[in-house]
Amino acid sequence: MIKKLLLSFFAILVVCVAIAFSYQPSYGEGHSPKAEQYHAGYQSNTVLSNYFSKPDGVPDAFSGFFPLETGHDALLTRLAMIESAEHSLDLQYYIFSNDETSQLIVWRLYEAAERGVKVRLLIDDMQSRKDSDIAYLDGHPNIHVRLFNPHQFRALRMLSWVTDSKRLNRRMHNKSMTADGVVSVVGGRNIGNEYFSFRSNVEFGDFDVLLNGPVVDDTAAQFDLYWNSEHSVPMSWIQKSKRVPNAEDVARWRQDSRIEHKFTSDEYNFATLPLYKKIKDNQIALNWGPARLLFDLPGKVDDGDSLLITGLAEVIESADTSMILISPYFVPTEAGTRALIQASMSGKRIVVLTNSLASNDVFAVHGWYAKYRQALVEGGVELWEMKAHTDLGHYWSMTGSSRSSLHAKVMMLDRKKLFVGSMNMDPRSARLNTEMAVMFDIPRYVANAQDTFLDGLRVSAYQVQMEGEEIRWIDHDNQRFFDTEPDAGFLLRTGAWLSGLLPIESWL
Numbered sequence: 001m002i003k004k005l006l007l008s009f010f011a012i013l014v015v016c017v018a019i020a021f022s023y024q025p026s027y028g029e030g031h032s033p034k035a036e037q038y039h040a041g042y043q044s045n046t047v048l049s050n051y052f053s054k055p056d057g058v059p060d061a062f063s064g065f066f067p068l069e070t071g072h073d074a075l076l077t078r079l080a081m082i083e084s085a086e087h088s089l090d091l092q093y094y095i096f097s098n099d100e101t102s103q104l105i106v107w108r109l110y111e112a113a114e115r116g117v118k119v120r121l122l123i124d125d126m127q128s129r130k131d132s133d134i135a136y137l138d139g140h141p142n143i144h145v146r147l148f149n150p151h152q153f154r155a156l157r158m159l160s161w162v163t164d165s166k167r168l169n170r171r172m173h174n175k176s177m178t179a180d181g182v183v184s185v186v187g188g189r190n191i192g193n194e195y196f197s198f199r200s201n202v203e204f205g206d207f208d209v210l211l212n213g214p215v216v217d218d219t220a221a222q223f224d225l226y227w228n229s230e231h232s233v234p235m236s237w238i239q240k241s242k243r244v245p246n247a248e249d250v251a252r253w254r255q256d257s258r259i260e261h262k263f264t265s266d267e268y269n270f271a272t273l274p275l276y277k278k279i280k281d282n283q284i285a286l287n288w289g290p291a292r293l294l295f296d297l298p299g300k301v302d303d304g305d306s307l308l309i310t311g312l313a314e315v316i317e318s319a320d321t322s323m324i325l326i327s328p329y330f331v332p333t334e335a336g337t338r339a340l341i342q343a344s345m346s347g348k349r350i351v352v353l354t355n356s357l358a359s360n361d362v363f364a365v366h367g368w369y370a371k372y373r374q375a376l377v378e379g380g381v382e383l384w385e386m387k388a389h390t391d392l393g394h395y396w397s398m399t400g401s402s403r404s405s406l407h408a409k410v411m412m413l414d415r416k417k418l419f420v421g422s423m424n425m426d427p428r429s430a431r432l433n434t435e436m437a438v439m440f441d442i443p444r445y446v447a448n449a450q451d452t453f454l455d456g457l458r459v460s461a462y463q464v465q466m467e468g469e470e471i472r473w474i475d476h477d478n479q480r481f482f483d484t485e486p487d488a489g490f491l492l493r494t495g496a497w498l499s500g501l502l503p504i505e506s507w508l
Helices: 002-023 047-051 071-084 100-114 132-139 157-168 214-227 248-256 274-280 306-319 332-346 361-380 428-430 443-460 489-499
Strands: 063-068 088-093 118-124 143-149 176-179 183-187 202-205 208-212 232-234 287-289 291-295 322-326 349-355 380-387 403-406 410-413 415-423 437-439 462-466 470-477 480-482
Touching: 047 480, 063 071, 063 214, 063 437, 071 100, 071 183, 071 274, 088 100, 088 214, 100 214, 100 248, 118 214, 118 232, 118 332, 132 143, 157 480, 176 214, 183 214, 183 306, 183 415, 183 437, 208 214, 208 380, 208 489, 214 291, 214 437, 287 437, 287 443, 306 410, 306 415, 306 437, 332 349, 332 361, 349 361, 349 443, 361 462, 361 470, 361 489, 380 403, 380 470, 410 443, 415 443, 437 443, 443 462
Parallel strands: 088 118, 118 143, 202 403, 322 349, 349 380
Antiparallel strands: 063 208, 063 287, 088 176, 143 232, 176 183, 183 208, 291 437, 322 410, 380 462, 410 415, 415 437, 462 470, 470 480
16 A cells, blocks of 8 residues: 555656656746836935935045945835835845844835835845735735746745756845935845844844945946846736735734834834934935946846956956955855965955854855865965854844854955945856945045954954964954864864865855
């Protein structure tokens, strides 16, 4: 009896796999052609346009930015943009979770849509949200949701990967948000508690910039390219909701979730944040200078060509004296390692900060990075690894987080150029995922930021050095050193080492 059941199950499985391999998704069948949509440009005489104005003497071609160094400031800024928007909101994210901070943002987007703001939400299809929930949000007449590079099997996503892994392994990693064509936020943060310092076991040290000026129009145009791409599929083609968001549903959800209380209690009260007062008193001072937006085209998921890498390579090669590289997932490859060592040998100061094994949330990445560690240090590269337990300097408490993890993607060149974006220094960002970043040339700001960063390294990170033939981790703050990966147990160290033996570097 058991044998017959197993044979029947195997036969069904074979049929399902055969069907899956022969199935090609075509979400557009039975639907009207996808309408191309474009941003309406800078909206003058709005709350946001009146709030941000270029100081006298600043050239028209300059753009301004405000650094969002902490999670709570990044969340507050996004909420302020949503609540101030009068015409349009465009959001583009790799991950858009379904936790408290994500729900708070969705609620504010709904309220914006209710007052007539046109909301476009483009999210990569690596989501934990249910299709029914996304379709419900998409049901609002002023909210339009599209999924980038979606799985063909919605209930059995693993089957999609079995049959179409080459396509699905290429994701949209871009992160941007633009309001009324006046301001944008670009950087490393996705939407979720761990990115905003709120009730998470892992707290990410991340970095965003609030943008104003011509670079905002470039960010909006970049969004349009992705929104109108053949890889972006309207949610209504995948699943259409039978219900439309309404005030009664929202009121009931607000009561059940107690969402307001969660962000007005003593521990998480927005009104206690220094940035809240600055926003309220119109005291946000931007840093102004030449800016350039770098981004991959959506077609990178087809051909792997990276315009961002090309542009970034030109910038890096032009560096004369120094390069500070901050990347949570750092897999330099043989070619990248040679380039960094060559730059160091030529007299340039090269400083790299990445995650330690204990602070890295993907131990396989660490396993491959570790293969290049000794060569980098011996080649003169100053290498640092983030501590797993460190104060990230948030105004809100560490919220019970058991582990801190670096997530910022930043470069500082020659004490004058600042690069902030979504791109990690690894093969995945270079060849598989689409990425975006903004580059500013502001010597005064960058020089101060670099000095602050270098001073903080001795507290928040271990310096990796060689002691004879062996690697040693130096904790300058506590005057200690380690001969093995700090704060990492035997199983974690073994898992990372084994990962370094697998032929997976190009996927990391």
